[in-house]
Amino acid sequence: MSANIVFIGLGNMGLPMAQNLVKAGFSVSGHDLVKASVDKLVEVGGKTEADSMAAVAKADVVITMLPASRHVESLYLGEAGVLASAKPGTLLIDCSTIAPEAARKVAAAAKARGFEMLDAPVSGGTNGATAGTLTFMVGGSKEAFEAAQPYLQKMGKAIYHAGESGSGQTVKVCNNMLLGILMIGTSEAIRLGMANGMDPKVLSEIMSKSSGRNWTLEVYNPCPGVMETAPASKGYAGGFGVDLMLKDLGLAVENALATNCAIPLGATARNLYDIHSMNGAGKLDFSSIFNMLGKAQ
Numbered sequence: 001m002s003a004n005i006v007f008i009g010l011g012n013m014g015l016p017m018a019q020n021l022v023k024a025g026f027s028v029s030g031h032d033l034v035k036a037s038v039d040k041l042v043e044v045g046g047k048t049e050a051d052s053m054a055a056v057a058k059a060d061v062v063i064t065m066l067p068a069s070r071h072v073e074s075l076y077l078g079e080a081g082v083l084a085s086a087k088p089g090t091l092l093i094d095c096s097t098i099a100p101e102a103a104r105k106v107a108a109a110a111k112a113r114g115f116e117m118l119d120a121p122v123s124g125g126t127n128g129a130t131a132g133t134l135t136f137m138v139g140g141s142k143e144a145f146e147a148a149q150p151y152l153q154k155m156g157k158a159i160y161h162a163g164e165s166g167s168g169q170t171v172k173v174c175n176n177m178l179l180g181i182l183m184i185g186t187s188e189a190i191r192l193g194m195a196n197g198m199d200p201k202v203l204s205e206i207m208s209k210s211s212g213r214n215w216t217l218e219v220y221n222p223c224p225g226v227m228e229t230a231p232a233s234k235g236y237a238g239g240f241g242v243d244l245m246l247k248d249l250g251l252a253v254e255n256a257l258a259t260n261c262a263i264p265l266g267a268t269a270r271n272l273y274d275i276h277s278m279n280g281a282g283k284l285d286f287s288s289i290f291n292m293l294g295k296a297q
């Protein structure tokens with residue numbers, strides 16, 4: 001395959017995503033502030049260059065996977081950034097989770113310079129990134145969405161066009177706010193049942209076949225011992241960290257303020273995860289919020 005891909009941001013998510021593109025036969029130049037991460041991409045057949053913007057200047061596709069809005073804004077909009085360095089026709093895909101407003105701002109600046117840009121945040125965590133089974137929620141033009149298919153399909157299995165620029169980030173914010181709320185609700189329900197002497201396994205099984213059923217109850221149960229494969233049964237290690245959930249709920253609260261939208265449960269969920277994080281649980285899986293609602297198991 002001939003496309004020249006530059007991948008910037010080789011962290012927990014970006015590295016396995018870039019590795020999957022290398023495995024698929026693409027020429028991938030990887031860049032990160034942490035050299036060890038770049039080395040890991042080179043080990044599986046990727047390339048790198050000392051000057052990342054010199055690599056961007058030769059790229060057909062630039063993919064970024066960065067921590068937050070400010071990193072994306074400075075990398076793309078900076079004086080010697082991606083927009084100033086890329087050649088005409090380069091397709092720009094940002095997979096980071098950032099504010100919808102920031103995604104719209106960067107996409108508008110890209111458009112003003114003649115570039116097609118997609119916001120393409122993901123769901124599926126590090127396991128999905130490694131397995132190449134991520135869900136992509138994509139905002140941008142239909143043409144750019146079609147042009148991105150060969151790359152996104154090597155990193156994910158469900159790829160949705162959500163609408164215009166910023167829509168991918170909007171879906172991501174709504175989804176993760178709902179997930180955070182559901183995890184707290186499920187934890188509360190199980191705690192209440194246990195306080196009444198119920199076996200949490202029996203309770204979860206019955207609720208899973210009743211109207212309270214949801215993903216956190218059926219697939220990712222927060223009570224230790226109910227589901228062997230869930231982080232709750234492994235000391236809440238791995239999975240999706242409390243601090244990452246806190247970041248996404250912060251994006252929801254910011255967005256709700258900007259759009260004058262009431263999100264009473266989303267805001268409460270953000271505060272609960274914030275307290276949980278301040279109590280030292282930031283690196284644990286977000287299902288550990290179960291422990292805030294009762295004695296640790």
Ligand code: NAD
Nearest residue numbers: 009010011012013014032033034065066067096097125126
């Ligand atoms: P991470 O912190 O592990 O990786 C981010 C990487 O970006 C780091 O290696 C950092 O060194 C690099 N970086 C920052 N600024 C840079 C720059 N200017 N140039 C080059 N490299 C730069 O984070 P992650 O867990 O990989 O998450 C990345 C994004 O994906 C975040 O927006 C996160 O919210 C989102 N996300 C994460 C998960 C998850 O489970 N980890 C799931 C879905 C979405």
